[in-house]
Amino acid sequence: MFNISHVHHVAIICSDYLVSKRFYSEILGFRILKETYREERQSYKLDLAINDQQQIELFSFPSPPVRPSRPEAQGLRHLAFAVENLEDCIKHLNQQGVITEDIRLDELTGKRFTFFADPDDLPLELYEL
Incomplete structure (x- = not known):
């Protein structure tokens, strides 16, 4: 049996990278660890530290599909x-x-x-x- 020690990260795909980057880093105060632009995917990946163990990975992709969250959609x-x-x-x-x-x-x-x-x-x- 394997042992999970903690959640390492949660990945979030956003529709507007700059707006979400500001929200998570400036408003919520998560520390930016690394920002990467992947030309071949036309995608940003922003690693944000919540604390010393957990992170958020913020992604941008061209035209991501909308995922319903309300009312109480299946999934996360x-x-x-x-x-x-x-x-x-x-x-x-x-x-x-x-x-x-x-x-x-x-x-x-x-x-x-x-x-x-x-x-x-x-x-x-x-x-x-």
Whole structure:
């Protein structure tokens, strides 16, 4: 049996590379590790550090097909980020023009969370530790 230690990265394909690059690096504050342009694919690949273990790989491709995410489409439902102070994060996002949903309470854990969307309407969650 093999042992998985953690999630290494999540790959996201965006429709507008510069808009998404700004969103993930400047608004969410993920550190840019490496940016690569692949001429043969007309594609950017941006490696972003969430922390010392997890990363986001942001890709751009010419005319990617739209993937439905709402209402509750089959497949990956959302990407959740753990935060220490939910109100501070919501305030920051709102100041950047990012709309957040009302704070909800996880009835199973008692933890608070909210949802918001990236520039391509990918559902993202902030989950308070």
